[in-house]
Amino acid sequence: MSEPRVLSTREGYDRWAATYDTMGNWLLAFEEPEVDRALGPVSGLDVLDVGAGTGRHAIRIASGGARVTAIDFSEEMLAQARAKGGAEYVNWILHDANTPLPFRSGSFDRVLSGLVLEHIDLPRLRPFFAELRRVCRADGRVVVTAMHPAMFLKGISANFRDETGQVRPRSYEASISDYVNAALGAGLGLGRLSEHRVDERLAERFERARKLLGWPALFVMELRPNYPAGNRTNVHGGGVT
Ligand SMILES: C[S@@+](CC[C@H](N)C(=O)[O-])C[C@H]1O[C@@H](n2cnc3c(N)ncnc32)[C@H](O)[C@@H]1O
Structure with missing residues (x-):
């Protein structure tokens, strides 16, 4: 089998955009209920979705009654999002999250970033989190999900197939401690950390996930911008579920 073709993250997602929603991606199905649980009720809230892609979360959250702003640096992913029903209730912005976010401090009650972290290079992780923190209200919540770093050990990162074979938008290996x-370091407090293993239920729905049975595949961080100093590492209900 030929080596996967590695593209810049942006070009990779531009090329993936047309098929992203139709690939039967088990990680998305695995992640969605965790995001909803971590965000809690969103009606009436200001929510920012960073790396919103084709709008999977942003449109669902807007339909739950939130005022949603969604940013991504892939024009093609955003074009897919904008073409969907319900997209008219979301404010879509083309923006690279490796640069300062174009919002005033404390603009949002919830700041979400779903499955983007593996595409942020190690030295940029801290400024990335610092911006999520800055734009979140003091009593708000930052929710970040990621493919579990254990997947890197299996040689797995975001990928898709096109007519040339397997393609990988660039990802950067990191560990849980790098993320935490x-x-x-960006001044966020850890409210809850959870790791989720591929189980039989998921493998029944997605045959492709079966080879990962028992492996942690998803990682979720619930963060607070103003957790009391000295209590920052108080992890509630962590551990592998
Ligand atoms: C795996 S997709 C996830 C999309 C969406 N959050 C979801 O969960 O369905 C990763 C997304 O992050 C975006 N992305 C990666 N790096 C980014 C950056 N530096 N700035 C903005 N978007 C970025 C990609 O363009 C892509 O749309």
Whole structure:
């Protein structure tokens, strides 16, 4: 089998956009209920979705009564999002999250970033988290999900197939401690950390996930912008579920 073709993250997603929603991606199905649980009720809230892609979360959250702003640096992913029903209730912005976010401090009650972290290079993780924190209200919540770093050990990162074979938008290997330390270093407090293993129920729905049975595949961080100093590493209900 030929080596996967590695593209820049942006070009990779531009090329993936047309088929992203139709690939039967088990990680998305695995992640969605965790995002909803971590965000809690969103009606009436201001929500920012960073790396919103084809709008999977943003449109659902807007339909739950939130005022949603969604940013992504892939024009093609955003074009797919904008073409969907319900997209008219979301404010879509083309923006690279490796640069300062174009919002005033404290603009949002919830700041979400779903499955983007693996595309942020190690030195940029801390400024990335710092921006999520800055735009979140003091009593708000930052929710970040990621493909579990254990997947890197299996040689797995975001990928798709096109007519040339397997393609990978660039990802950067990191560990859980890299992610957690970057968030803490950015002044965020850890409210809850959870890791989720592929189980039989998921494998029944997605045959492709069966080879990962028992492996942690998803990682979710619930963060607070103003957790009391000295209590930052108080992890509630962590551990592998
Ligand atoms: C795996 S997709 C996830 C999309 C969406 N959050 C979801 O969960 O369905 C990753 C997304 O992050 C976006 N992305 C990666 N790096 C980014 C950056 N530096 N700035 C903005 N978007 C970025 C990609 O363009 C892509 O749309």
